[in-house]
Amino acid sequence: MVSKSRSENVQIPIGPQHPALKEPESFLITLQGERITKSGVRLGYNHRGIEKACEQRTYIQAMYLIERVCGICSHSHSTAFVQAVEEVAGLQIPRRASYIRTLIGELERVHSHLLWLGVAGHEIGFDTLLMYTWRDREVVMDLLALLTGNRVNYGINTFGGVRRDVDAAQMEQVLKGVDILEERTKYYITVATDEVTLINRLSNVGKLAHDDAVRLGAVGPTARAAGVARDIRKDDPYAAYADLDFNVVTATQADVYGRTLVRVGELLESCKMIRQIIKNMPDGPVTVKAPRKVQAGEAFSRYEAPRGEDVHYVRGNGSDKPERVKVRAPTMANVQAVAHMLQDGYLADVPIVIAAIDPCFSCTDRLIGVARESGGRGIMTWEQARQAGIEWHRARGIDFTRLNETFRCGEPR
Amino acid sequence: MQETQAVQAELMKTFPGLGEVRVPRARRIFWNVPYAEFARVFEAVTGPMKFTILCTMTGLDLGDNLGVIYHLARTSGVTLSLGTQVPKDAPVLQTISHVFPAADLYERELIDLLGIQVQGLGEGPRYPLPDGWPAGQYPLRKDWKVESLEGCKLGQMGVADGK
Incomplete structure (x- = not known):
């Protein structure tokens, strides 16, 4: 795309499918030369109608569905949802259960922040950082699998507590893993504070000042990197956080570099919290x-x-199905600040600025329109979609018919 | 709990006769007000009463009415879920995006999923449904089912389409 004169504006669509993006979202960038003069975002490509689907399912089915709002922070959504349902139902969960929920929550934060650090490295051409962090992330993924049976979508929560207890040997393993993770985190803090190329590449990129972060409603590390010391774990404590001693990590840089410092700082705080949880794990039922x-x-x-x-907002009506479930994921709050961060920046900074809010658009968007081979559009029922999936695999030699018959599962509803 | 109860007392004192201010637990306040009084209440709670954070907005189908809950919070952690209702046959709200720019997407969700009209909202792409979504189909209304789309034409992206 070549502009005829220096003053001419050029519009570039980025997404919904684009190599620089990990998920479908669409940005329309207006450029003057290399400078961004305007940007707009379009969302909704991952809208799956989960809120409506929850209303048609029992609470326990909705819980498993809600856990699948996001693959990275599945425990976050599941915990936010079960907390709401427990409050409506008037359930008081055992202390040990709230400690286990908190333990999984902090392990999830470690895996998520290490994943982000790798993605951020990749976006700025620092793939060594990606390789290092994702290798180290395996330590925490193994711990999550050890405690819950799964690397993602842990399925640890249930209404009234947690589905699995932790034993002494598992806690010992977690402590050993945390020692490794903490040592590696200290190394990443050294990288983030000493590595000149990293500092220069991320500083003054994607600026979001304190007042703008507050005005635009930014949350999490995006807001804390602008010096906004807000953290629900501290401000509105849930699970076991009221019992834990930890700091809310903030930065003053208000740019992508600040967001990096906050996340590596939070990794250390999470390690600290995990040790406290294990040391003070209460006895009793889960x-x-x-x-x-x-x-x-x-x-x-x-x-x-x-x-x-x-x-999450949950409204019950006395039946076994919720009347209304509302989810507002953090990216929904942060994405509206992205346009501000991109303003007056360079085109080449777009991928890292978007990545710096650690976006999750599956979370943000929560009907099935299916293109027919004839070119028209139509709607498939759940049963048709399921059958089409089975036949698609069968045509490729993958057939579970006999297995299903043997175990009498997977029968069409 | 002290701060939560103080807010409850202040709301009841400032706006007498506007219904019960419910406090189910510490840091949680639920209050429903008639829409005719909403602007006055909203100005007070987001201004002098320092509910300066908008967590989200929840739309509800309540039968004859459509409900909206504005989930507001103070930096101290106290939250106020301020509910109001508009009639389903003329569901019109005034935007709050001039106070909370982040409300833009939340209000567009109410437009798309529940069919609430929001006056004063600036121009922008719809959210979360595609441009070609048929008119009059509001998926979060209780009487809406996927089958409601049968016989509807879904237009191409970028082209507004009706039945």
């Missing part, structure tokens, strides 16, 4: 019996996810 039907009522639940404040 669950209380939860009713299938939840009384009429409403609750508003907040959770500090790795990307910032995650809020």
Whole structure:
């Protein structure tokens, strides 16, 4: 795209499918030379109608669905949701259960922040950092698998507590893993504070000043990097956070470099919290019996996810299905500040500025329109979609018919 | 709990007769006000009463009315879920995006998913449904089912389309 004169504006669409983006979202960038004069964002490409789907399912089915709002911070959504339902139902969970939830929550934060650090390295051409952080991230992924059975979508929560207890040997393993993670985090802090190329590449990029962060409603590390000391774990404590001693990490740089410093700082705080949780793990049961039907009522639940404040609202009507479930993921709050961050910046900075809010658009967007082979559009029912999936795989030699018959599962509903 | 109860007392004193201010637990306040009084209440709570954070907005289908809850918070952690209702046959709200720019997307969600009109909202792309979504189809309304789309034409992206 070549402009005819220096003063001419050029518009470049980035997305919804673009090599620089990890998920579908669409940015329309207006450029004068290399400078961005205007930008707009379009979302909704990942909208899956999860809120509506929750209304048509029982609470326990909705819980598993909500955990799948996001693959990275699945525990954040699941915990925010079960907290709300427990509040409507009037359930008080055992202390040990709230400690286990907090433990998984902090391990999730470690894996998420290490993942981000790698992505950020990759976006600025520092792939060594990606390789290092993602190698080290395997330590925490293994710990999550050890405690929950899964690397992602842990399925640890249930109404009234958690589904699995932790034993002494597992806690010992977690402590050993945390020692490694802490040592590596200290190394990354050295990299972030000493490595000149990293500092120069990230400084003064994607500026979001304190007052703008507050005005635009930014959350999490994006806001804290602008000196906004807000953290739901401190401000509106849930689970076991009221018992823990930790600092809210902030920075004053108000740019991508500040966001990096906040996240590596938070890794250390998470390690500190994990040790406290294990040291003070209360004895006792991990669950209380939860009713299938939840009384009429409403609750508003907040959770500090790795990307910032995650809020859920649940309204019960006395039946076994929720009347309304509302999810506001942190990226939804942060994405509106991105246009401000891009303003007057350079085109080449777009990928790292977008990546610096650690966006998660599956979270942000929550009907199925299917293109027919004839070119028209139509709607598939759930059963048709399921059957089409089975037949697609069968045509490629993957057939579970006999297996399903043997175990009598997977029957069409 | 002290701060939460102080806010509850202040709301009841400042706006007598506007319904019960419910405090189910520390840092949680729920209050429903008639829409005719909403602007006055909203100005007070987001101004002098320092509910300066908008967490999100929840839209509800309540039968004859459509409900909206503005989930507001103080930096101290106290939250106020301020609910109001508008009639389903003429669901019109005034925007709050001049106070909270972040409300832009939340209000567009109410437009798309519940069919609430929001007056004063600036121009911008719709969210979250695609441009070609048929008119009059509001997925979060209780009577809406996927089957409601049968017989509807879905237009191409970028082209507004009706039935």
